[in-house]
Amino acid sequence: MTHSEQPLTVVLIAxxxxxxVQPFIALGQGxxxxxxxxxxVTNLEFEALVASYGLELWPVDVNVQAALQGADASAAIExxxxxxxxxxLAQLAREGARKLVTVGNDxxxxxxxxxxxxxxxxxxxxxxxxxxxxxxxxxxxxxxDTAEFPGALLPGxxxxxxxxxxxxxxxxxxxxxxxxxxxxxxxxxxELLGLGPAPLFASRRTFGSGHILYGFSPAFLPRPADxxxxxxxxxxxxxxxxxxWLPDRALLDFLEAGAPPVYIGFGSMSSEHPAELMRLILDAxxxxxxxxxxxxxxxxxxxxxxxxxxxTVGSLPHAWLFPRVSAIxxxxxxxxxxxxVRAGKPAVVVPFHGDQPFWARLAHQRGVATxxxxxxxxxxxxxxxxxxxxxxDVALRRTAADxxxxxxxxxxxxxxxAVIEAVGRRDGVSPAASxxxx
Numbered sequence: 001m002t003h004s005e006q007p008l009t010v011v012l013i014a015x016x017x018x019x020x021v022q023p024f025i026a027l028g029q030g031x032x033x034x035x036x037x038x039x040x041v042t043n044l045e046f047e048a049l050v051a052s053y054g055l056e057l058w059p060v061d062v063n064v065q066a067a068l069q070g071a072d073a074s075a076a077i078e079x080x081x082x083x084x085x086x087x088x089l090a091q092l093a094r095e096g097a098r099k100l101v102t103v104g105n106d107x108x109x110x111x112x113x114x115x116x117x118x119x120x121x122x123x124x125x126x127x128x129x130x131x132x133x134x135x136x137x138x139x140x141x142x143x144x145d146t147a148e149f150p151g152a153l154l155p156g157x158x159x160x161x162x163x164x165x166x167x168x169x170x171x172x173x174x175x176x177x178x179x180x181x182x183x184x185x186x187x188x189x190x191e192l193l194g195l196g197p198a199p200l201f202a203s204r205r206t207f208g209s210g211h212i213l214y215g216f217s218p219a220f221l222p223r224p225a226d227x228x229x230x231x232x233x234x235x236x237x238x239x240x241x242x243x244x245w246l247p248d249r250a251l252l253d254f255l256e257a258g259a260p261p262v263y264i265g266f267g268s269m270s271s272e273h274p275a276e277l278m279r280l281i282l283d284a285x286x287x288x289x290x291x292x293x294x295x296x297x298x299x300x301x302x303x304x305x306x307x308x309x310x311x312t313v314g315s316l317p318h319a320w321l322f323p324r325v326s327a328i329x330x331x332x333x334x335x336x337x338x339x340x341v342r343a344g345k346p347a348v349v350v351p352f353h354g355d356q357p358f359w360a361r362l363a364h365q366r367g368v369a370t371x372x373x374x375x376x377x378x379x380x381x382x383x384x385x386x387x388x389x390x391x392x393d394v395a396l397r398r399t400a401a402d403x404x405x406x407x408x409x410x411x412x413x414x415x416x417x418a419v420i421e422a423v424g425r426r427d428g429v430s431p432a433a434s435x436x437x438x
Contacts, residue, residue: 039107043062115136126193129193136211208228234419235411241319263325265294269352327391329347331349331351346393348387352375367396
């Protein structure tokens, strides 16, 4: 074995909600399958999840779910304001930043390459600088400036002249993301790592220079022509159910008892009034008598009494369940959107905040989802109508199935692993990496 073929030690910095962590579990699986050592730095609350995929956890003692289920956080997220919700997220991030840097600093010792994403932007950059490591930015939300589509936090800014307005929306998105990361991570950067403070403002080169991977499908969101060659769109980073995972008998029985149900779940979105939201969902389903599997999620959706046409479930692999349903009602998180697209099923997207309206609009524009139905505008009647549209529209179902087949044929993890290997070995982009979609 030559030096360039030696296995690497790769540090993945991935704090946040499950939607932030799961793509990095996929990357970790791909790297481990290629023979590399992987150190996954993430929240202690995901210990069981990470262990189920056989990865090495470097735990950060924070609990994002508990923090986001607090009354203030639930209100900020559910009401959908970008600045309000990001201020709350920044406050929560500040509380965990020192712990993240401390654990990440230990994990980075003796490593060959460091990979960080949305939740570890500043931390990853700082640790790479402190330890002299090559750094790969890995995102599943587009943050690089382009004239082709608007910024992920401002999807409504898409008016003439689009080349100007789109770039302005990206500049504003960059600044919101950067300020959230900077306010949370700067004290830890300076006090714990002995580095200078991060710059106050994000330049156009922020999220545009260095090694950047985007874990979304070019079939769903085509790679902009104005992105430079250092930016690669690999395809989504998926994980399937862990080895030995089996569905609950009650779920199997429910699926076999009638026509494919609708899936309804809002992932890591908490709710200020979960009982009211569950009542709205049940009322919507009752209008047309639809069967549904409702994921309780961080919103805590539950009811003491459920009709026979509704089953509530906890966390389970989207890759297993989504192909078995008729339509998917979700919040528009990047990971859930990806899973719904790959399943080839029509969607109803109920965005709460952040980048979710961006994915909701994109899914509708691509013809795989009904028009976005924002959480603050949600009613039982509107939800019922949207579900009927998703289930009954033949063109919508055909388009969703066609796109799902295209996405299912991609291997985004392998493409990303090839780039990380090349960067970690400090010999440029390998032929295997450059052969993948850019």
